[in-house]
Each structure stands twice: as structure tokens, then as C-alpha cells.
Amino acid sequence: MFRVLTVDDSRAVRTIVRKQITEMGYEPFEAEDGEQGLVRLAETPVDLVLLDVTMPVLDGLGMLERMRAKGIKTPVIMLTSESKRSIVAGAMRLGLDDYILKPFKPEELRVKMEKVLGTAAPAPSAAAPSGLDAMEAVMFTPAAPPAPVAKPASTAAAAQGADVLLIDDMENVGVRLRALAPPHVKIQWVATSPAALVAAREHHYRVILVDNELGGVELPVLVRQLRMLQPEAVLVALPLHSPTDISKDLRAVGFDDLLYKPFNANSVSDFLFKYFDNQVVLACEENIFKAGGFSGREEKLAGYYSKLLELFQDALKKAASACYDEVILDLSLAPPRQERLPRALIFCEEQSKASGIHLKLVGTPDHRRLLAGFAETKALAMFDSIQEARQGT
Amino acid sequence: MSAATSAAEAEAAKIGGWIEGVLLKRLADDKLVLPTIPSVALKCAKLLRVAETNVKTIAAVIETDAVLTARVFRAAAINGVSTSTPGSNDLNLVETLTALGDKELRKLLMDATAQLSASEKVYVSKDPQIAASLRRIWEHAVMVSILARDLAMLAGARSSETAALGGLLHDIGKPVVAAMLLEAERQLIEVQLQKKFVDAQVWISVVNRLNRKVGLALAERWQLPPAVIRCVSDCSEFDNADRASHLNPIVLANALAKKSGMVAGPVDSDDVNALLMIGKSMLGFSDDTLTKLSADVKKRVAPLFD
Numbered sequence: 001m002f003r004v005l006t007v008d009d010s011r012a013v014r015t016i017v018r019k020q021i022t023e024m025g026y027e028p029f030e031a032e033d034g035e036q037g038l039v040r041l042a043e044t045p046v047d048l049v050l051l052d053v054t055m056p057v058l059d060g061l062g063m064l065e066r067m068r069a070k071g072i073k074t075p076v077i078m079l080t081s082e083s084k085r086s087i088v089a090g091a092m093r094l095g096l097d098d099y100i101l102k103p104f105k106p107e108e109l110r111v112k113m114e115k116v117l118g119t120a121a122p123a124p125s126a127a128a129p130s131g132l133d134a135m136e137a138v139m140f141t142p143a144a145p146p147a148p149v150a151k152p153a154s155t156a157a158a159a160q161g162a163d164v165l166l167i168d169d170m171e172n173v174g175v176r177l178r179a180l181a182p183p184h185v186k187i188q189w190v191a192t193s194p195a196a197l198v199a200a201r202e203h204h205y206r207v208i209l210v211d212n213e214l215g216g217v218e219l220p221v222l223v224r225q226l227r228m229l230q231p232e233a234v235l236v237a238l239p240l241h242s243p244t245d246i247s248k249d250l251r252a253v254g255f256d257d258l259l260y261k262p263f264n265a266n267s268v269s270d271f272l273f274k275y276f277d278n279q280v281v282l283a284c285e286e287n288i289f290k291a292g293g294f295s296g297r298e299e300k301l302a303g304y305y306s307k308l309l310e311l312f313q314d315a316l317k318k319a320a321s322a323c324y325d326e327v328i329l330d331l332s333l334a335p336p337r338q339e340r341l342p343r344a345l346i347f348c349e350e351q352s353k354a355s356g357i358h359l360k361l362v363g364t365p366d367h368r369r370l371l372a373g374f375a376e377t378k379a380l381a382m383f384d385s386i387q388e389a390r391q392g393t
Numbered sequence: 394m395s396a397a398t399s400a401a402e403a404e405a406a407k408i409g410g411w412i413e414g415v416l417l418k419r420l421a422d423d424k425l426v427l428p429t430i431p432s433v434a435l436k437c438a439k440l441l442r443v444a445e446t447n448v449k450t451i452a453a454v455i456e457t458d459a460v461l462t463a464r465v466f467r468a469a470a471i472n473g474v475s476t477s478t479p480g481s482n483d484l485n486l487v488e489t490l491t492a493l494g495d496k497e498l499r500k501l502l503m504d505a506t507a508q509l510s511a512s513e514k515v516y517v518s519k520d521p522q523i524a525a526s527l528r529r530i531w532e533h534a535v536m537v538s539i540l541a542r543d544l545a546m547l548a549g550a551r552s553s554e555t556a557a558l559g560g561l562l563h564d565i566g567k568p569v570v571a572a573m574l575l576e577a578e579r580q581l582i583e584v585q586l587q588k589k590f591v592d593a594q595v596w597i598s599v600v601n602r603l604n605r606k607v608g609l610a611l612a613e614r615w616q617l618p619p620a621v622i623r624c625v626s627d628c629s630e631f632d633n634a635d636r637a638s639h640l641n642p643i644v645l646a647n648a649l650a651k652k653s654g655m656v657a658g659p660v661d662s663d664d665v666n667a668l669l670m671i672g673k674s675m676l677g678f679s680d681d682t683l684t685k686l687s688a689d690v691k692k693r694v695a696p697l698f699d
Contacts, residue, residue, distance in 0.1 A: 083633040083675065089667035101633075101674040108674065198549045201677070225547060228685050 002117050003044065005029040007037035007063065008052040008079065013102070017050060017079070020106055024113065034058030038066060046074060048116055053080040053087060061087065064094045075116045079104070163188065163203065167196040168211035168238060173261065177209075180268040184293075185276055193217045200229040207275050209259060212237040212250060223254040234275060273300050282311035287324040288386060289315050291334040301337060305344045308334070312348055316355055326358040328389045336366040342374045349380065360389040405598035408591060412573050412599060416607055420614050427572055429505040430531055432698055433458040437505040451498065452486045457697050459534045459561050460568050461505055463615060465489060468497055470616035477618075483552035484559075484618055518575055519582060522593030527575070528698055529657035530567045530600070536655045536694045537563060540646035543686055548642060548676040555639040559624035560646050562617065566608025566625070567657075570600045597658040631668075631675055645672030653687045655694070 004026050006017045014030050021028040029046060031037035035058040037049070049067075053060040064076060078091055081102040088099060098112045113119075164187045166174050174189030181187060188203070190196045193214060200208070208226055212219055226235060237255040239246055247258050259271050281304060283290045289312065294304045312329070319327050329348060334341065345361070352359035361367075361382040371377040383389040419425040429437065436454045440446050455461050465486065469476050474492040478485040490498055518524045541560030545553035578590035590596075608625045611617075617625070620639060628647050632638040648668035651660045673683065 081633070083631050083671050085630055085664055085667045085671065088671055089661075089663040092663055092667055092670070096670075099670040099674055101671065104674070105677075108677070194546065194549060197546055201547065201549075221543075221546075224689065225543060228682060228689075229547065 002026040002048065002119070003029060003046040004048045004050060004113070005031065005037065005040055005046040006050045006079075007031045007034060007040075007055070007060065008050070009033055009055045010052070013052070013079070017109070020109055021113075024110060026113075034060060034063030034066075037063050041067065041072060041074070048113060049074055049076045050079045050113075051076050053078065053082040053091075061091055061094070064091060064096070068094050077112055077116060079109075163205045163207075165190070165196065165199055165203075165205040165208045165233075167191075167193065167209065167214065169215055170211070173211070173238070173263075176263055177268065180263055180265055181272060185272060193222050196222070197225060197229065200226055205230055205233045207234045207236055209236045209238055210255070212239050212253075212255075220253050227254060236271075269300065273303070281307045282315065284311075284315040284318070286322070287319045287327045288330065289327060290330040291332075293333040294335045301335065301340060304335075305340050309344055309347055313351060316351055316357065320355045320357060324357065326360060327352065328360045328362060328386055330362040330386055331367050332362060332364055334363075334367070336364070336370045338370070341367065342371055342377045345371065345380060346376050360392065362386055362389050401592065401594050401598065404591065405595045405602060408574075408595065409599045409602045412570060412577070413603055413606065416569065416573055416603075417610055420610055425569070425611070427460045427464075427569060429461050430458055430568075430698075433461060434505050437461075437502045441499065441502050441506060448487055448490050448498075451502070452490055455490070455501075456486055456538065456557070456561060457535055458531075459565050461501075462486065462558065462561055463565055463611070463617060464501060464504070465493070466617045466621065467615040468493055468501060472497060478554075481552075482555075482620070484555040484620055486554070486558060518578060520578075520589070520593055520596075523575075523578075523596050526593060526597050526600075526657040527571055529655065530564070530571055532694050532698060533650050533656050534561050534564055534568075535697060536650045536653075536690050537561070537643065537646045539690045539693060540649055540686060541643045543690070544642035544645055544676065544678070545639065547682070548678070549637075550639060550642055550676075551637050552639055553642075555620050556642045556646075559621055559639055560643045562612075562621045563624040563628045563643060563647065564604055564608065565611060565617075566604035566606065567600050569607050569611055570603045574599060601658050629664075629668075631671055633675070636675055641672070641676060644668060645676060645678075648672060649683060649687050653691060655691065 004021045006014050006021070006028065007030075008014050008017070009032050018028040018030065029040055029044060031040045033055040037051070038058070040046075041049075051060045051064065058066075060078065060080065067074065067076075073095070075097040076091075076095070077098045077100060078088070078096055079100045079102065082088075083101060088096070097116050100108055100112060164177075164181075164185060166177060166187055166189045168174065168189070169191045171189070171191070174187070178187055178189075188199060188205075190199055196210075208230060210219075210222065210226070214222070223235060226233070234256045235254060236257045236259050237250040237253075238259055238261050239250065241260050241262075250258060257274075260267060281292050283292065291308060294301065316327065331341070349359055361380055362385060363371075363382050368382050371380055371382065381392065383392055416425070428434075433454060440451055440454060455465060466476055466489070468474075469489050469492070472493060474489065476484055476489045478488055493501075518527060538557045538561035542553045542557035544550075545556035550556060574590075574596055581590050582588070591599075605625070609622070612622045612625045623640060624643055628640070628644055631644050632640045645668065648665050650656060651665045652669060669683070672678070673680070
């Protein structure tokens with residue numbers, strides 16, 4: 001367990017920091033001034049010091065100087081309301097690791113502590129240079145790779161984070177989209193680019209819809225800024241239907257896709273299916289597979305079942321590799337549509353048998369009635385819950 | 394300090410004293426003529442050839458040159474035209490140009506264009522190191538302007554345009570001093586047939602030494618907006634009392650530009666790193682965001698000069 005010493009003359013600050021250190025699973029230590037801080041360090045070596053600057057008896061810079069003079073190389077993060085360049089530069093010369101300006105957000109403290117202690121989750125491109133010290137390397141990289149486009153996640157957890165940021169100065173656009181989209185798709189509407197940038201700094205979005213004629217906005221600048229803040233998001237322009245094809249121009253600006261206004265049920269359904277609905281088709285945990293819901297147009301139902309079968313095959317292989325001799329497929333949320341479901345289950349049953357795995361189904365009375373109407377599926381075992389399926393034979 | 398450095402500093406002090414005297418006298422007599430950088434003057438000439446040009450297009454050209462932008466604010470002061478968005482204190486170049494009107498706008502562009510042949514001569518040094526420094530001075534101002542606008546928008550600061558214009562003009566003394574030094578170089582080499590004017594080290598030392606004083610004198614004489622004067626006066630500390638101040642994105646942008654090497658002359662890396670550390674925490678940026686922003690801006694600035 002990492003030990004963190006907070007040196008600050010404010011009891012309130014020490015209390016807030018202690019709470020966060022404890023929540024992070026670290027062991028907190030405290031001192032009221034630099035002198036006391038040095039005594040604590042002599043008693044108990046710590047892994048990190050959070051150090052205020054202005055304190056009675058011995059200030060933060062004095063303590064840091066004496067720590068280094070004694071050969072104590074413990075990492076130090078300055079946690080202060082002091083923002084004078086010369087003071088921070090002086091602390092950096094003494095080996096300051098990072099700096100947090102009060103008042104601070106708990107998230108900043110967490111991120112910086114994790115970074116200094118080396119407990120931060122590895123970045124996606126761990127091998128690439130990062131941070132300001134690597135700035136020169138990045139700047140002289142001849143061609144930066146194109147910004148990544150969000151890929152549909154395949155887990156229920158990813159779907160829970162599904163979110164749309166809608167940037168449009170016409171309120172009715174937000175009202176219309178909300179009315180056409182299912183409740184599980186969270187939509188945040190903002191009317192201006194500054195509000196959009198604030199939202200993009202504070203939340204993660206899967207899709208960002210942008211009115212490409214937003215008043216008083218340099219579109220390429222806004223797109224670039226959104227891309228910078230949300231590198232994983234899909235950026236979708238909201239042009240008006242027009243006889244001239246402007247898709248090329250909008251893609252050149254940096255958009256990944258287009259959704260034409262005015263929306264209608266079909267276009268929104270297609271859009272949602274493309275970026276959301278296929279992400280909850282099948283969630284898998286060990287040998288329990290749960291089919292997701294479907295809220296799109298009927299024409300898209302074939303795509304839903306096709307995706308379900310594709311994911312089922314992959315999941316089945318993994319279950320077989322892990323030596324499971326049975327799998328439970330929970331269909332409670334799957335649409336009980338004529339023919340599509342029975343056909344899909346015949347395929348699932350065949351695949352399971354071929355893999356030497358026993359397939360158990362969980363579903364609703366509607367599902368049961370539907371399967372009972374077909375000779376090939378009426379004998380399939382269907383339970384009311386996963387628990388029953390686990391116990392049943 | 395080595396003997397060579399001491400000698401260079403002494404020479405810079407001597408030349409600086411002379412240049413300062415001439416510049417301040419010209420400024421006081423309203424006889425300071427500042428050429429627009431050739432690439433921008435050429436763009437102004439192109440704009441004049443188009444019968445009807447959008448004010449936004451003209452603003453986009455003007456905001457790539459600190460001297461030309463300062464001239465716009467000077468014209469606004471002379472004509473009693475507001476430099477802000479109506480109902481706010483936020484600077485706005487498009488609004489200012491619109492308020493100045495077509496006639497004044499064309500006059501500004503024609504002035505910039507008329508100096509084209511002169512500026513092609515004036516903004517050139519025979520010394521490649523001085524020429525490179527001159528380019529760096531111009532690029533630094535534009536880079537700080539673009540970065541300050543981006544940072545202000547991303548940080549949710551009050552006015553990104555004030556940050557951009559303040560960033561563009563924060564070192565306005567540098568091109569003024571540089572133009573004067575280049576004029577002196579031309580005189581000595583072309584008229585008095587001397588082989589060399591000064592070393593590049595001395596040249597940049599004079600520019601940096603006089604930047605703040607000359608910049609402030611010009612800002613006050615030309616009645617530049619108070620938000621700009623504040624940036625010219627001091628761009629080396631954050632405003633901790635008002636975190637949403639337009640100054641803060643500029644201070645961070647200035648440090649970022651210096652960190653990325655887009656600056657003329659020596660840089661105190663401890664100071665720059667300290668400012669980056671403070672600015673990141675104050676405005677809530679990650680290293681990654683700043684790195685991406687800087688890399689992006691460098692690519693956008695480089696082609697503007699040629």
C-alpha cells in the first residue's frame with residue numbers, strides 16, 4: 001500500500017485530501033508545516049508528499065530543499081494556491097514532480113497522484129512518446145495518423161456509456177431527436193460551440209452531432225477542437241437536404257458521417273442502429289449470453305439477428321475453449337418476431353451440438369409461444385430465469 | 394558569463410540605447426512607419442483586386458500580422474470606432490473592420506500593399522541567422538494567437554477572440570524593433586558599404602531587451618485596446634485572482650510556443666516548464682491535449698509565412 005504524506009497548515013485541506021487518499025486505497029499521513037513534515041518523513045518513509053507552499057514555521061520550498069539536501073528523493077506534488085512562476089520554477093529545480101493549483105478538483109488530484117506513483121492505467125499507445133517533454137518528437141512527426149473513429153463496442157458495459165452530444169442552435173432539433181430516439185440513448189443538447197466544448201471537456205460521448213451551419217462558428221476550428229477533446233467519438237454533420245452533394249466537403253472538414261435534417265423516424269433509426277443498437281446485441285459473461293433489445297426499423301431486424309448469430313458463434317468458441325459443457329442464452333430482451341427468432345435458434349442449437357455444448361434458453365411466455373409453433377423449435381428447453389436454467393436439466 | 398557574451402551584451406546595450414531613442418522619437422512625432430510582412434502584404438494586394446470581399450476573409454488575413462492588426466486598432470481609435478462586440482468588452486476584429494467601413498478598410502489594405510516593394514526590402518536581412526530570427530518573431534506571434542484562441546475556447550474562458558488578438562500583439566515591440574534594426578542594417582550595408590551590421594546574437598538581444606518598453610510605448614501612443622495593453626505590459630504571470638481572464642490562455646500559449654521552439658532567442662526552460670505546470674492545472678489541460686494542440690498549430694503556422 002502506498003503511503004502519502006500531506007503537508008498543509010489547513011485542516012480542511014488535509015481532511016479533504018485524506019479522504020481521497022483513503023478512497024484510493026493509499027495510507028494517509030499528515031503534517032501541519034514543513035518542520036513537522038520532515039519529522040514525519042524521518043519516522044516513516046512515504047511514497048509521495050503533497051506539499052503546500054505557504055506555511056508557518058517552515059514553508060514548502062524550505063522543506064523540499066531540506067529533503068533534497070538530506071538525500072530524500074521522495075516524489076513531491078505541490079498543492080498550493082501559489083501561482084508565481086519563479087516559486088514554481090524554484091521548486092522544479094529542487095525536483096518537483098507535479099503541481100496542483102487550489103482550489104482543485106478531486107479528479108485532478110487522483111490523476112496526478114496515480115501518474116507520479118505509476119499506478120495510472122497504461123495509455124492506449126504506451127510505446128509512443130507522451131507528455132510535454134516529448135512535444136518536440138510529436139511536432140516533427142511528418143504525418144499524424146488520422147483521428148480514430150469510434151468502433152462499436154460489443155459489451156453491455158460499453159453500451160451503458162452510449163451518449164450523444166447534439167450541437168445545434170435550434171432547440172426543436174433536440175426535441176425532435178429526443179422524440180425519435182429510444183430512452184436508453186442518452187442525448188445532451190447544447191446550442192453554442194462554447195457550451196459544446198465545455199461538455200466535451202467534461203464527458204465522453206460516442207457520437208457528436210454538429211449543425212454544420214452553426215451561427216458565428218468556424219466549422220473546421222470547432223471540428224478540430226472536438227476531435228482533440230473527443231478522439232474516440234464519431235463526428236456527424238447535420239446538413240439540410242440539398243440537391244448538391246456536400247458530403248465530400250463536410251468529410252474534408254473532418255466529419256465521419258452525415259445525418260440529414262429534418263430527421264424522420266427512418267433516418268434516426270438507421271443512425272442509431274449504426275452507432276448504438278448493434279452494440280448491445282449480445283453481452284457475454286463466461287457461459288451466460290444475454291441478447292440485447294432491438295428498437296430499430298423492421299428492415300433492420302435481419303441485421304440484428306445476423307449480428308446476434310455472429311456474436312453467438314464467437315462466444316460459443318470461447319465457452320468451449322474454457323471447457324464449459326453448457327451455455328445459457330437469455331433471450332428475454334430479444335424481439336419475438338415470427339420466423340426470425342426460431343430460425344436463429346435452430347442455428348444456435350446446431351452450432352452448440354457441433355461444439356459438444358448443451359444449449360439452454362431463457363425467455364418470456366411470448367418467446368415460448370413462438371417457439372412452440374414450429375416443429376424444429378418446440379422441443380427446445382426454455383426457462384423463465386437464468387437461475388432456473390442453471391438448476392434445470 | 395563568458396567574455397564573448399559580456400561583449401555581446403555590452404554591444405546590445407549600446408545599439409539598444411540608440412534604437413530606443415530613434416523609435417520613441419519617431420513614435421512621439423507620429424513618424425513611425427511599419428511595413429507589413431511581405432507574404433501578408435501580397436495577400437492584401439490580392440484582396441484589393443477582388444471587387445467584393447467578405448470582411449471575415451479580410452480579417453483572416455489581417456490577423457496573421459501583428460503590425461497590421463495594430464494598425465486596425467489605431468484606425469479604430471482615430472475614427473472613434475469600437476473594437477468590441479456590441480454590449481461587451483470582448484475584442485472582435487470582424488466587428489471592428491465592419492465598423493470602420495469599406496473606405497477605411499480599403500485604405501488599410503492599400504497602405505499595406507503600397508509598402509509591398511518597401512517591405513520586401515525592409516523585411517529582409519543579409520544575415521541568414523537574423524532572417525531566421527525575424528521569421529521566428531512573426532511565427533511566434535501567430536502561433537500564440539492561434540493557441541490562445543484554442544485554449545480559451547477549450548477552457549471556457551470569457552472571450553477567445555480577445556485572447557487571440559492579445560496573443561497576436563503581446564510582443565508587438567519585437568517587430569517594431571526588428572524593422573528598425575533592419576533599416577539600420579540596410580543603411581550601413583547599402584549606403585555606407587559596410588560588410589556586416591551586427592551578430593545575430595546581438596540583434597536578437599536588442600529585440601528582446603527593447604520589446605516590452607517599445608511595445609508599451611506604441612500601444613499607448615496608438616491607443617490600442619486596454620485588453621491588448623495588458624498583454625503587452627506583462628505576459629509572464631497568470632492572473633490567479635481571475636482565472637477566466639483572457640490573459641491566462643495567452644500566458645499558457647506563450648509558454649507552449651516557447652516549449653515547442655517557436656521563438657527567437659534564448660529561453661529559460663525552468664520558467665517555461667513552471668508556466669506550463671501552473672497553466673495546465675489552472676485551466677485544466679492534460680499533457681496530451683497541449684501536445685496535440687501545439688503540433689497542430691505548428692503545421693498551420695508554417696505555410697503562412699511563405
